[in-house]
Amino acid sequence: MPRILLALLCFLIAMPAQASTPWSRPAATTLLDYGRKIDSHGLDPRDYELDRLSTALGAGDQRGLDIAATRSFALIARDLANGRVPADQRRLSYFRTPNLSPDAVLALIDRALSSGDIAAELDRLAPAHADYLRLRAALLSLPADAVADRARLRANLERWRWLPRDMGPRYLIVNVPEYVAQLVDRGAVLATHRVIVGKPGTPTPQFATTATGVILNPTWTVPQSIVRESVGALIRTRPATARARGYSWTQQGGSLQVVQQRGPGNALGQMKIDMPNPLAIFLHDTPSKSLFEKEERTFSHGCVRTDQPFDLAVAMLTGTDWTRARIDAAVAAGTTVTAKLSAPIPVYIVYMTARADAKGRLNRFDDVYGLDSDIAAALGAGSLAATRQLSSMGCLAG
Structure with missing residues (x-):
């Protein structure tokens, strides 16, 4: 048949x-x-x-x-x-x-x-x-011979069809190829931040989750992939240097369990958005601030690093008593604190290589x-x- x-x-x-x-x-x-x-x-x-x-x-x-x-x-x-x-x-x-x-x-x-x-x-x-x-x-306005742009727009229209129809009145969206995170409220963009995303070898996936809070002075449980790639070798060959960088570790079974203690040198920086997900992908601060000046920002192991993290935290914590002054004081105190959001905020990590603005101009991203x-x-x-x-x-x- x-x-x-x-x-x-x-x-x-x-x-x-x-x-x-x-x-x-x-x-x-x-x-x-x-x-x-x-x-x-x-x-x-x-x-x-x-x-x-x-x-x-x-x-x-x-x-x-x-x-x-x-x-x-x-x-x-x-x-x-x-x-x-x-x-x-x-x-x-x-x-x-x-x-x-x-x-x-x-x-x-x-x-x-x-x-x-x-x-x-x-x-x-x-x-x-x-x-x-x-x-x-934008697709309708393209000439028939604009083959590359037509293919690009068709791919991105398809990606939009994978997303929830109701994204919520307030949400955080990260567009990986654009290297941008935006906090959106009822269609208005409240905050825009440059981000660093995963390297081609450790790409940032596309998914949805929910943010419930902001963790200040987070610790970092090092993923096994990174332990195998670099941190494990540092611990074995230069343990004193590893301790100076805030790492502590234990041997459990056949694997090395590593945690980096809180502090400005922590790989997560001094802020991490609490957004539990099975992929273990988070938005967080970074001590490597200079990388935000690069045009192409694929440097992470998959997580999303954001610039001006405390500005983003203040925007997300609107409606709570977490002011910028209180956030700064908590960071300076050096203890790990979770600031709860007034309401959960959906988070969408997307991959759009084209966007059209309100005037019909097409923006293309690598x-x-x-x-x-x-x-x-x-x-x-x-x-x-x-x-x-x-x-x-x-x-x-x-």
């Missing part, structure tokens, strides 16, 4: 027993027109079985029209809601969008057919963030980890719908 028929069969078997509202010819025609313009989202119309839908419209067979329109709607809805590139192919990304179930798709179709506005139902699945909308506008090409290749494959394996969640998950 050809893969495309197998995928269609998989989809139909997973559908619930109750039938959705029949597709009218005007509604199906609207869907066909929407699919043909899906490239405005950086997606390829050839991936949505529009020829099948067009044929069904011309045949006058209601069952064939229902199957073809439902299938095209489901494929478009899945990619707008979840992203086109399968989750296991999103290199260095740990973002996961909720998958659309067959029941959810049928509910969307029923609502769209009842309201008569197919486009509005599909549009609501795509990101509404201003940056996504600006990238779409693809420091070489991630754009894989996404662009996947999005450019017109036969992808026929060859990719649809997921087990009703064959719809992205």
Whole structure:
């Protein structure tokens, strides 16, 4: 059985027993027109079985029209809601969008057919963030021969589809290729800070977590990878120097457990944002201040180092009694203190190699980890719908 028929069969078997509202010819025609313009989202119309839908419209067979329109709607809805590139192919990304179930798709179709506005139902699945909308506008303004820029924008539109639709009214976002962290409140940027990110060999991943506080004068539990790479050798060959740099250690089993004590020479500096996550990636201060003057700032083992860390701390601690004077006093006292935020703040580490500003100007950033090409290749494959394996969640998950 050809893969495309197998995928269609998989989809139909997973559908619930109750039938959705029949597709009218005007509604199906609207869907066909929407699919043909899906490239405005950086997606390829050839991936949505529009020829099948067009044929069904011309045949006058209601069952064939229902199957073809439902299938095209489901494929478009899945990619707008979840992203086109399968989750296991999103290199260095740990973002996961909720998958659309067959029941959810049928509910969307029923609502769209009842309201008569197919486009509005599909549009609501795509990101509404201003940056996504600006990238779409920038893509539409590009000439057809701007191949490199078109590929770049399509890759970044896809990355936006991996992010939560509701990022929260107040959040901290780090854009790795831009080397920038921004604190955003209701769409307004409250603070912008230069950052240092992971080296190509130890890249900073893309993920979401939540900040709950700011740790002043933190200690640093040295990751085993860094113990093996450098700190372990320092301890074995120059233990006095290691102690002078604040390291203490114990041997546990077959591994060396190392902690660097708090202080201005600590690798985390004198401030670390408390944002627990299984990747052990944090935003923190650094004693290596001069590196912020470099244009390309890929120097860390994966964590994100920020300049002016106490200014960022003050901005994040708005609404608490942690003033700059109190922060300075706590740092000077030399003890480890956690200043709790007034409310948790979502943190997003993203990888956007292009952003468009409010005036439509396109800002491009170096693809420091070489991630754009894989996404662009996947999005450019017109036969992808026929060859990719649809997921087990009703064959719809992205």
